[in-house]
Amino acid sequence: MRSVCLAAGLVLALASGAQAGVLDTVRQKGFLACGSNTGLAGFGLADSKGEWSGLDVDFCRAIAATIFNDPTKVKFIPLTAKDRFTALQSGEVDVLARNGTWTQSREAELGLNFGAVNYFDGQGFLVRKKAGVTAAKELDGASVCVQQGTTTELNLADFFRTHGMKYEPAVFATSDEAIKSYDLNRCDAFTTDVSQLYAERLKLVNPDEHMVLPDVISKEPLAPAVRQGDSQWFNIVRWTHYVMVNAEELGITKANVDEKLKSPSPEIRRLLGVEGDFGKGLGLSRDWAYRIIKHVGNYGEVFDRGVGENSRLKIKRGLNDLWSKGGLQYAPPVR
Amino acid sequence: MRTPPTISLLHDPRWRGAIWQVALAVIVGFLLWEAADNAMSNMRARGIPTNFDFWNRTAGFDINQTLISYSAVSTYGRAFWVGLINTLVVAGIGIVLATVIGFVIGVMRLSTNLLARSFASVYVEALRNIPLLLQLLFWYNAILVPLPAPRGSLSMSSITLSLPDTATLVVSAIAAGAAFAAWRLSLRFASIVTALGVAVALMALLFGALSFVGQSGGGMLHFADHLGVYLNNRGLFIPEPQFGAGSEWVLLAFGLGIALSLGYGVYARARQMRTGKQSPVLLVSMCLLVALPLIAFEASGRPLAFAFPVLRGFNFQGGMRISPEFVALTLGLVLYTAAFIAETVRSGIQAVAKGQGEAAAALGLRQGLTLRLVVLPQAMRVIIPPLTNQYLNLTKNSSLAVFIGYPDLVQVFAGTVLNQTGAAVQVIAVTMVVYLALSLLTSMLMALYNRRMALAER
Incomplete structure (x- = not known):
């Protein structure tokens, strides 16, 4: 049983006394251990050759890029929703970039810190078109397939409780099993974050027979998480995202980053390490931000590649557009 | 008298060993204590819960099979209790069914009938050599795929079960009694009486049956468009009995029936020992077990x-x-474990000396x-210990429920509760203790049974 192993690992990790900082540990072992999804198109998915891709995957690559100047020095460890936090607590992974929702109790009770939100999401429902349902409030009495160990499971209960409706939850350990059972008609609806609904719909036998209901029943700020107690590491993870957002805002891309080194703009010069040494305070090199943009790209590029226009999911930027374009992505300045 | 030579305690092997x-x-205890203490302080430092405060907090999630009242605000x-009970239900039903099927298949493997023997061999070899998880997934799909959606539910609409009115019940009882009396009489007297008896019996049975199949609502079985039993891919839906005031009398009558039939059994045994005459124990106890509760049911105004x-x-x-999750899990566990039990039974039977069977013949x-009275009682001594293992395996294997979405202890408690509370160490510890306790309890019961069955050595 994996959770037993993880719990044992947790006890051992915790019983072994003081630990070095995560950055030093990562440098020592020569790679970043990144807790990843077991397979979610757009966020974290390994192809037949074992190549990982997706928004969260690129996030871990960005961290590896800034530490090692090499985005390939990441070991992706697939984790189910149920096991992910235990794996992080026990030190099996250094960072958990696995479309996890940032909630108060996960920070306050699980001993975790969530970095910057790299995807603003919300929970929705996938239903069969021929069921004739047009809104979530018409789901009274429905059976709903859901993945275990997620905020989704709780939001679902809240939603039906709030509206005084009945439902039957069919809870599965992985998203894969949940969507498969939905496809076998075990459930009338499948629920998870809207971005995932689009990704999981692709796995159905006839994706066109299903539709995502327009209602969004919750706030799901998805953010990478780290263990509490290492502020330096927490800062690195948080600022990795901010670098990518700042880069997009300043018009720096993977392609033009070398050109931009000659830019007269003080903001760009500071970000790319031409002026000042902002990496030092993080325990990183002077060109820490340059490495991220050079190897991985800015937030817009990562988004388009993972879930946006250049992907199969074709999700619009929406809430995830820059603040200046009506979205919520806003990064503090580097100075 | 010589005093034994005194030696230093250090050189006394008993003392030295102690x-x-x-x-x-002391060393092991210190290490464990140190590790636990370290873990606790590190958990506290990282803000991970170290106590059981979460136990009384609102869960906020729903479970789709709850045998005790439970909702998202529980x-x-x-x-935890919901999960534990769900585990116990699967394990309990699974153990009973696996034992029955296992014994049947085990005996079939030794049958002289080629067809029976081959079937049993194929069954055992196929089912015990395919991983259980695959079997569970197979059964889950095999149940879900062919069944219709709720709107196209299969319903048993042709026959409806309802209770007859008191008059019909009395008439049927008299008819059944008459049929039985006629049958007994026809055994004692020959020729004309036999013919008469058979005729009366047939008439009585026919009348009784007719009054049960009466179309006009008086009968027990009649045709109607709904029985209230529906089958679809959300499960099997059946009417839920609701017990009204007075149903405790029925329960009491049933208890009385059990006590009386047990008493009659003891009496019948003593009588057989004394006089060599057999008594109709089965018949009398069936009557007591059915008639007494039925009379109480009628008398208390049908509180159902x-x-x-x-x-x-x-x-x-x-x-x-x-x-469907429950059915798939039970089916998978039962068929898989039955294959192992069958082998255990076969080995037990083969361990009984051949001469025993020949002597009985x-x-x-x-x-x-021969099988029931001579071979099996001796075989049980060999069968019980490995059978206990299979019971333990079945109980522990039920934790695979998590893969087909059945809300057992592991799925609910070590799954959702662990994840929502983050109290991994506590939750896993509790889960381990529960399975340990279940296993020890099963072992203890089986050990008691084993002691009863053991050979009385002289």
Whole structure:
């Protein structure tokens, strides 16, 4: 049983006394251990050759890029929703970039810190078109397939409780099993974050027979998480995202980053390490931000590649557009 | 008298052994304590919960099979009990069914009938060599795929079970009694009486049966468009019995019936020992067990109603439901474990000396009686210990429920509760203790049974 192993690992990790900082540990072992999804198109998915891709995957690559100047020095460890936090607590992974929702109790009770939100999401429902349902409030009495160990499971209960409706939850350990059972008609609806609904719909036998209901029943700020107690590491993870957002805002891309080194703009010069040494305070090199943009790209590029226009999911930027374009992505300045 | 030579305690092998063991125990204890203490302080430093405060907090999630009342506003502790009961239900039903099927298949493997023997061999070899998880997934799919959605539910609409009115009940009882009396009489007297007896018996049975199949609502079985039993891919929906005031009398009558039939059994045995005459124990106890509760039921004004499942919106509401996950899990566990039990039974039977069976045959016992009275009681001594193992395996394997979405202890408690509370160490520890306790309890019961069955050595 994996959770037993993880719990044992947790006890051992915790019983072994003081630990070095995560950055030093990562440098020592020569790679970043990144807790990843077991397979979610757009966020974290390994192809037949074992190549990982997706928004969260690129996030871990960005961290590896800034530490090692090499985005390939990441070991992706697939984790189910149920096991992910235990794996992080026990030190099996250094960072958990696995479309996890940032909630108060996960920070306050699980001993975790969530970095910057790299995807603003919300929970929705996938239903069969021929069921004739047009809104979530018409789901009274429905059976709903859901993945275990997620905020989704709780939001679902809240939603039906709030509206005084009945439902039957069919809870599965992985998203894969949940969507498969939905496809076998075990459930009338499948629920998870809207971005995932689009990704999981692709796995159905006839994706066109299903539709995502327009209602969004919750706030799901998805953010990478780290263990509490290492502020330096927490800062690195948080600022990795901010670098990518700042880069997009300043018009720096993977392609033009070398050109931009000659830019007269003080903001760009500071970000790319031409002026000042902002990496030092993080325990990183002077060109820490340059490495991220050079190897991985800015937030817009990562988004388009993972879930946006250049992907199969074709999700619009929406809430995830820059603040200046009506979205919520806003990064503090580097100075 | 010579005093034994005194030696230093250090050189006394008994003392030396004790000292070493105490020292080892102290070291191991210290290490464990140190590790636990370290873990606790590190958990506290990282803000991970170290206590059981979460037990009484609101769970906030729902479970789709709850045999005790539970809702999203219940506590995590309540969710634990729901999961534990679900585990116990699967394990309990699984053990009973696996034992029955296992014994049947085990005996079939030794049958002289080629067809039976081959079937049993194929069954055992196929089912015990395919990983259980695959079998569970197979059964889950095999159940879900062919069944219709709720709107196209299969319903048993041709025959309806309802209770007859008191008059019909009395007439049927008299008819059954008459049929029985006629049958007994026809055994004693010959020719004309036999013919008469058979005729009376047939008439009585026919009359009784007719009054049961009366179309006009008086009968027990009649045709109607709904029985309240529906089968679809959300499960099997059946009417839920609701017990009214006075149903405790029925229960009491049933208890009385059990006590009386046990008493009659003891009396019949004593009588057989004394006089050699057999008594109709089965018949009398069946009568007591059925008639007494039925009379109490009638006398207390039929305190029973049924809540029927009704198709409303997406699914049936009301009534009771047996979920496809439960059926798939039970089926998978039972068939898998039965294959191992069959092998255990076969080895047990083969361990009984061949001469035992031959001796029984020489005494004139039929094959079935030989198996039941001579071979199996001796085989049980070999069978019970490995059988206990299979019971333990079945209970522990039920934790694979998590893969097909059955809300057992591991799925609910070590799954959702662990994840929502983050109290991984506590939750896993509790889960381990529960499975340990279940296993020890099973072992203890089986050990008691084993002691009863053990050979009385002289």
